[in-house]
Amino acid sequence: MIEFRDMQINEIEDVVVNNGEKMFRGKQIFKWIHKGVESFDEMTNLPKNLREKLSSLGFIKNMEIAAKQESSIDGTVKYLMELKDGNLIECVLMKYSFGNSICISTQAGCSMGCSFCASTIGGKNRDLTAGEMLGQILKVQRDSGLKVSNVVLMGTGEPLDNFENVVKFLRIVNHSEGLNIGMRHITISTCGLVPEIKRLADLNLQITLAVSLHAPNDNIRKQIMPVARRYDIDELLDACRYYINKTNRRITFEYSLIHEVNDREEHARELSARIKDMLCHVNLIPLNKVKERKYNKSDREAVERFRDILVSSGIQTTIRRELGSDIDASCGQLRRGYIGNKL
Secondary structure, three states, X not given: OEEHHHOOHHHHHHHHXXXXXXXXXXXXXXXXXXXXXXXXXXXXXOOHHHHHHHHHHEEOOOEEEEEEEXXXXXXXEEEEEEEOOOOEEEEEEEEEOOEEEEEEOOEEEOOOOOOOOOOOOOOEEEEOOHHHHHHHHHHHHXXXXXXXXXXXXXXXXXXXXXXXXXXXXXXXXXXXXXOOOOHHHEEEEEOOOHHHHHHHHHHOXXXXXXXXXXXXXXXXXXXXXXXXXXXXXXXXXXXXXHHHHHHOOOEEEEEEEEOOOOOOHHHHHHHHHHHOOOOEEEEEEEOOOOOOOOOOEOOHHHHHHHHHHHHHOOOEEEEOOOOOOOOOOOOOHHHHHHHHHHO
């Protein structure tokens, strides 16, 4: 069965032409999909016989809402989605003054093994299709009644470990006949897959790249991020410089501050020395506590000291606003809790 959300407009045109229909029907179908319809019967300008034919060929709706949590503090909504094969993924709707952002998952589970993250517990089940990434946006828009203007690929999974599907998703979500979300409104996060960072740079898509650094040196990084055993920090930063030179886009370094692990003043100074020559921005993240993990959040004073050292070195630095602090805000927490309750 064809997953129609997973198709670019030319692919849908090929399907309709190969089934004896006019090519313009493909554009109509594509536009309906991106309006958030979940059945072919909702495509009211298509002939009934075509709608029936499409229903026999494939499907549109590829997930259901399994659970939902809404913050009473800031209105952040965390969704747990159940895919057609029973796999569970998470996405988060975040409301800002400049518009609504969604953080989506790119894999069911994660194989990267970062030791402070709930998403990696249990490993990776499979990659998501481009249509399952798109489906998270469409489902959330349909449920909330809100239009999403910004997309962050920072939920469950490592986006660059699912490279081809992620790039296809970017092409689909950016299409002018679809959601038409500009590349500059899309952020991709990676834990540091060096070859894929360079591949992404060569595409020159003008997205924002966020690199999960989380340490100023290899010793600390290897303790908390297994990927550091494959690519050392110098290789990673060289790949980041390659990305900057190719795209002329500023990179964001994500840095989760973990009490007495990577949050000391000497760590801030070492990090400053490594990246001060780069077109970059550092986003300091107060750690969300995960009950299965041993790490604790840095106190506010340590976070602010760390920021001040970076800023004094001329590095643009912000402390991430803590959204959804009264719900399962960390990646993988809602999914883990739901699975645990079902066992």
